[in-house]
Amino acid sequence: MRTDEDGGMRAHGTKEFWLDSLRTDAAAFRTVAAEADLTATVPTCPDWTVLDLVQHLGGVYRWIRGFAGRGVTTAPDPASRRHDYPGADATLAxxxxxFKALLELLEAVDPQMPAYNWAPQPKVAGFWHRRMAHETAVHRWDIQMAQGLAEPIEDRLAADGVTEVLDSLLPAGRRTGPTDRYGVVQLVAADEHHHEEWFIRLRGEGIALLDTDTLLDADGPDTRVRAVGPASDLQLALWGRIxxxxxxxxxxxSLLSALRVG
Incomplete structure (x- = not known):
């Protein structure tokens, strides 16, 4: 892993890569939303309807837009997360x-500009180019799955999404899985045109993303697990979707469940 120019540790990603992904997945999300019954349930988001999912994603866009371009790293007012949502008939518009307002902001903002984020990452705006790409990709999968036609997350984006879970969400305390596991987890993305692996050491509530050069047989007799699959499946499993x-x-x-963030 290495520190990138857009902020944070990542396997793949630049501002334009994340924005291209955001545009593509948001368009696919919107297409399904326009055709779906807004009262239909979303199986991968318990207790949510399609309307709830559309309002959630739009609300996230509004929240990020409210602070990501301010040029400061102080946290936004928690009240800014509360929104008045329109009625069902006006929700898609x-x-x-x-989305248009968020995209215009992210297109204009310098990824190196100071910006708040909640993770142990550089406090720069590039964090939000990446975060919005992944938020949208996973929810695009959710809304498609609600209609029984989900497409995988693009493999390079999904590989970066695995890294985001490991270098941002888990260290930030976003874990939803158990916190009493100890051992080493190896994840392997094995796509036709892309191969990547990650090693993670679990220490109860602690977690460390390891460089492969630091793994030695002498490290101890830790319990281990290896999970191999397409990057999309790895990311979706970490998010609790599959x-x-x-x-x-x-x-x-049992070690794998300790990596879940959704």
Missing amino acids: WFDDE GFDSLDVSGDE
Whole structure:
């Protein structure tokens, strides 16, 4: 892993890469939303309807837009996360306006400009180019899955999404899985045109993303697990969208649940 010019540790990604992904997945999300029954349930987001999902994503866009371009690293007012949502008939037009405004901001902002984020990452705006690409990709999958036609997340984006979980969300305390696991997890993305691997050491509530050069047989007899699959499946499993049994797993499968963030 290495520090990139847009801020943070990542496997892949530049401002334009993340913005291209954001545009593509937001368009696909919007297409399904326009055709779907807004009262239909979203199986991968318990207790949510399609309307809830559209309003959630639009609300995230509005929240980020409120502070990501300010040029300061202080946290926004928590009250800014509360929104008045339009009625169902006006929701899609409202979503279009929120996405357009967010995209215009992210296109204009320098990724090196100071900006708040909640992770142990450089406090620069590039964090939000990346975060919005992944937020949108996962929810695009959700809304497609609600209609029974989900497409995988693009493999390079998904590989970066795996890294984002490991270098941002888990260290920031966003773990939803158990915090009493100890051992080493190896994740392997094995796509046709892309191969990548990650090693993670679990120490109860602690977690460390390891460079492969730091792993030695002398490190100790830690319990280990190896999970192999397409990058999209790895990212979706970490987000709790699919089971880890969708992957080729060898070793102690219980360690994998400690990496979940959704």
